[in-house]
Amino acid sequence: MGMTIAEKIVARAAGLPEVRAGEIHTVALDKLLSNDGTTHLTIDMYHKLKNPRIADPGKIVFVVDHNIPAENPKTAAVHKKMRDFAREHGIDMLEGKGVCHQVMVENYVEPGQLIFGADSHTCSYGALGAFGTGVGCTDMLYAIVTGGSWVMVPETLRFNLHGKLREGVYPRDLMLTIIGDIGANGANYKCMEFAGDGAHGLSVNDRFVLCNLAVEAGAKTGIVEPDEKVREYVESRGRKAENLFVSDPDAKFLKVYDYDLDKIEPVVACPHFVDNITPLKDLPKVEIDEAFLGSCNNGRIDELRVAAEILKDHKVKDGIRFIVSPASNEVYLQALEEGIIETLLKAGAMVMNANCSVCWGSCQGVIGENEVLVSTGTRNFKGRAGHKTSKVYLANAAVVTASAVAGYITGPEAL
Amino acid sequence: MSKIFTFKNDVDTDQILASQYLLLPNVDEMKGHAFESLSDTFASDVRPGDLIVAGDNFGCGSSREQAPAVLKALGVKAVVAKSFARIFYRSAINIGLPVLISAELSDAVRDGDEAELDLTAGTVTAGGKVYACTKLPPYMQRILNAGGLIAVLNAEEA
Numbered sequence: 032m033g034m035t036i037a038e039k040i041v042a043r044a045a046g047l048p049e050v051r052a053g054e055i056h057t058v059a060l061d062k063l064l065s066n067d068g069t070t071h072l073t074i075d076m077y078h079k080l081k082n083p084r085i086a087d088p089g090k091i092v093f094v095v096d097h098n099i100p101a102e103n104p105k106t107a108a109v110h111k112k113m114r115d116f117a118r119e120h121g122i123d124m125l126e127g128k129g130v131c132h133q134v135m136v137e138n139y140v141e142p143g144q145l146i147f148g149a150d151s152h153t154c155s156y157g158a159l160g161a162f163g164t165g166v167g168c169t170d171m172l173y174a175i176v177t178g179g180s181w182v183m184v185p186e187t188l189r190f191n192l193h194g195k196l197r198e199g200v201y202p203r204d205l206m207l208t209i210i211g212d213i214g215a216n217g218a219n220y221k222c223m224e225f226a227g228d229g230a231h232g233l234s235v236n237d238r239f240v241l242c243n244l245a246v247e248a249g250a251k252t253g254i255v256e257p258d259e260k261v262r263e264y265v266e267s268r269g270r271k272a273e274n275l276f277v278s279d280p281d282a283k284f285l286k287v288y289d290y291d292l293d294k295i296e297p298v299v300a301c302p303h304f305v306d307n308i309t310p311l312k313d314l315p316k317v318e319i320d321e322a323f324l325g326s327c328n329n330g331r332i333d334e335l336r337v338a339a340e341i342l343k344d345h346k347v348k349d350g351i352r353f354i355v356s357p358a359s360n361e362v363y364l365q366a367l368e369e370g371i372i373e374t375l376l377k378a379g380a381m382v383m384n385a386n387c388s389v390c391w392g393s394c395q396g397v398i399g400e401n402e403v404l405v406s407t408g409t410r411n412f413k414g415r416a417g418h419k420t421s422k423v424y425l426a427n428a429a430v431v432t433a434s435a436v437a438g439y440i441t442g443p444e445a446l
Numbered sequence: 447m448s449k450i451f452t453f454k455n456d457v458d459t460d461q462i463l464a465s466q467y468l469l470l471p472n473v474d475e476m477k478g479h480a481f482e483s484l485s486d487t488f489a490s491d492v493r494p495g496d497l498i499v500a501g502d503n504f505g506c507g508s509s510r511e512q513a514p515a516v517l518k519a520l521g522v523k524a525v526v527a528k529s530f531a532r533i534f535y536r537s538a539i540n541i542g543l544p545v546l547i548s549a550e551l552s553d554a555v556r557d558g559d560e561a562e563l564d565l566t567a568g569t570v571t572a573g574g575k576v577y578a579c580t581k582l583p584p585y586m587q588r589i590l591n592a593g594g595l596i597a598v599l600n601a602e603e604a
Contacts, residue, residue, distance in 0.1 A: 055585045068468055069511055075472070076596060082603040098469055109469045151509040151533060167511030167537030169595050176599060181585065215456050216503035220532050249506060249531055304456060393465040412460040412507060419483035 033279020035187040036254050037222035040162040040276060044145040044182075052186040052283070059179045060090065061161075062139055064148035066131045067095045068391075069168040071109040073149065074116050076172050086178030088121045092139060094131035095124070097387045098394045129359025129385040132156070132327040135163075136239060137361055141265060142257045143274020145182075147174050152327050152409060154250060157242035158235055159265060160257025160275055162222075165246060185222045185251045186285040188213075189278070192229030194292045199442070201337075201427040202233060202240040203329055203407070205295045209288075210248045211308030219249030221285065224278065226256040229292045235264045236331045243328045244409065247305040297442055299405075300425035303413040311430060311442055320402040321352040322435035323389035323416075324428055329407035330358030330385075332365050334428035338380075339371040341429065341443050345436040347379030353435035354396040355380050356388035380435070392416040405434045447560040448523055450572070451488060452552065453481075453500040458507035459534060463516050465508075477516040494521025497561055497570070499552050501527065505534025514538040524563055526551050526570055526579065539586050542594035546570070546579035 034042065034049065042050040044058035065073060070093060077083050085091070093113050101107040110126070117124035128134050131148070132155040140146065142160035146153060149171040156163030164182075166174075174180045196205065210217070223245045230238070238255040245253025262272040278284075297311040324330065324338055335357060347353040355375055357363040363385050366372050372382055381396075389396035390408030398404050398417035404424070406416065411423035424440055433443040460483075467479045481488040498517065504527035505513060514537050517525065524544035538545040544565055551570055554577070555561065561572035570577045582590065592598045 055583065069509075071469070071471070072473070072511065072515075080596070080603075081600040097465075105471060106469050108471065149509060149511075151507065153509075165509040165533050167509055167514070167533060167540060169511060169537060169540040173540075173595050173599055183583075215506060216529065216531065219503065219529065246507075249503065251532055391465050392460075393468070397466075410458075410460070410507060412458045414464055414483040415460050 032283060033281040035222065035278045035282045035284065036224055036256065036276045037162055037185050037187055037252065040143055040145055041182055041184050043143060043274065050184050052184050055181055055183050057179060057181050058145055060147050060174050061144035062146040063091045063171065063174050064131055064135055064146065064150065064153060065093055065171050066097055066150055067099070067109055067113060068097045069149045070113050073168040073172045074112055076169065080176065085120055085175055090178065091122045091175060092135065093117050093122055093124045094134060095126040096129065096131050097391055099127050099386050102394060127384060129361070130327040130330065130387055132243065133358040133362070137268070137359060141270050142261055142272050143276050147171065147180060151246045152243050154245045154252045155239055155243040155327060157252055157254030158239035159261050160254060162252050162254065164252050185220055187222045187224050188218055189284040189287045190223060190225045191227035191287065191289045192225060192292055193227055193289065194229050195232055196292045196295055199429060200295050200297055202237040203427045204297050205290070205292065206241045206244045207298050207300050207308055207425065208295055209290070210244060210306050211298070213248055215247065215304055215306040216249040218245065221250055223248065223250045223253040224256065225253070229290070230255050231258050235260055236333050240328055247409065297427055297430060299430070299440060300411050302411055302422040302424065305411060305425065311426070314440060317403065317424060317440040319351065319405050319434055319439060321354065321396060321398055321404045322431050323354050323396060323404060323406040323408060324431050325356035325358065325388050326390040326408045327358060328409045329428055330356060330362065332362050334407060335362070335366045335371050337428040338432040339374040341432045341436065342378035342380070343374050345378065345446055347435045348438040351435050351438055352396065353380040354383060354389055356383040357385050359385050389416055405431050405440050407431050447562055448495050448497045449493065450497050450499050450555050450557065450559045450561055451492060452555065452557045453498060453504070455501035456503045456506055457500055459505055459510050459513035460507055462505070462513035463510065468510055468512050473512065473515045473519045476512055477519040480516045480520060489520065492520050492522065495523050496521070497563060498522055498525040499555055500525065501552050502529045504530050506531035509533045511537045511541070514541055514543050518543040524565070528552055539590050540595040542590060544590060548577050548579045551577045
């Protein structure tokens with residue numbers, strides 16, 4: 032019987048000709064990512080080990096992206112601990128270069144790899160046909176020391192995408208719709224695999240949007256069937272694209288879903304759950320205090336272009352904070368070249384450095400009591416962006432930007 | 447006997463420990479903020495040996511290991527839920543915090559009820575009834591029995 036993409040990647044990492052969903056295997060990991068959300072705890076545990084050692088420093092990437100630049104001495108100490116450790120052990124350390132998953136895809140990930148990251152959105156690497164999955168910092172430490180770990184091979188939910196999204200509808204709307212359909216644990220422990228002409232029609236950036244949010248349905252990973260677009264992206268950056276795995280025709284999927292992309296419409300995830308989806312047209316008037324454009328889900332050049340297109344003719348409403356954080360410095364530089372940053376600033380946006388920013392609610396743009404945020408971030412959990420009485424609505428980049436102009440949640444057609 | 451603290455479905459790790467506390471130097475400094483958004487009293491009321499009983503998808507969202515770690519540091523004996531999100535589940539076992547799956551318990555008990563957990567048998571007794579929990583796969587049970595993944599690692603290095 033044939034294998035799924037996830038099975039093929041685990042088989043390769045386990046050095047086996049064949050693996051099956053449900054089996055537990057010992058695997059060699061291709062890359063390990065750890066950011067400033069937990070690395071200080073990992074380093075503390077490392078120093079308490081009986082025999083501290085690092086299997087291969089070249090596989091490890093440290094990224095400082097959650098609270099950068101440091102906002103207080105305790106955070107500064109966390110960053111210094113990472114910096115010192117990375118220097119001592121010859122580990123790549125990217126500080127202030129962008130959100131970890133964005134810089135990983137730009138600089139490290141190759142198709143067919145099995146990657147552990149101490150961050151839940153590590154599932155993003157399926158944009159390049161890799162199997163990325165989030166783990167805690169103890170798993171990360173074990174992997175740093177041994178170079179490997181164990182995985183249970185996930186079952187696969189296959190999503191066949193057909194056709195094209197209509198103008199004004201974005202991959203984010205598609206993925207939020209899917210999460211609303213299957214629920215916040217609808218893919219728990221599973222791989223969400225995306226294929227079909229609708230998937231291949233999406234750019235690598237658009238695929239990133241889908242895979243990144245897979246964890247919001249509980250998935251272990253999300254993978255878009257890789258193709259020549261992936262090869263081109265990876266090879267143009269001087270990396271290899273040797274393992275473009277696709278599922279065999281007789282691979283076993285737990286369930287197969289079909290989505291016609293031209294039927295997808297703009298949606299909003301209402302507080303406090305990502306699967307609490309409402310079509311934008313059915314949303315009652317929701318006034319906002321702040322809007323955020325950025326994050327590993329939606330802070331790439333594509334989304335910044337959408338915002339600039341709206342803001343070249345409009346201004347951010349008085350009294351509304353519109354915070355923009357490009358997902359990486361590479362994205363930031365491109366936006367500068369295209370004149371996007373100037374457009375955003377002139378319209379009244381606050382453009383921040385490339386970081387997790389408002390999406391994780393601890394560093395920038397934290398919202399206060401009973402305030403309302405509309406965001407392109409990854410989550411709308413209670414208190415995610417600040418005070419426990421505040422509310423977060425998730426929407427696409429056009430809706431977030433238009434809402435910053437209108438002062439309430441709306442699409443650009445209402446401006 | 448253990449006192450039960452109940453939680454509903456889809457409790458995400460941001461609720462267990464909010465982002466703003468993750469970069470504190472150590473878990474001891476974090477633990478007083480556990481469940482701050484959902485309860486004003488949990489962190490001060492919970493006693494070593496108490497149980498958390500929850501609905502489906504407990505621990506969803508962020509991979510922050512600080513979430514199971516603060517519960518363990520507060521002395522929570524185990525979390526019993528209808529189902530767990532995978533990263534929380536794996537991390538809890540890795541740090542030696544027992545996580546048990548029971549489809550019935552959370553519907554049968556209320557906040558403040560008392561229960562008796564038998565980890566060896568994998569059962570919870572509450573209100574005179576015994577609830578059998580789903581067994582861990584042997585691979586994960588081995589990690590939990592050893593006291594967590596670091597203990598396994600140190601034993602492998604011996």
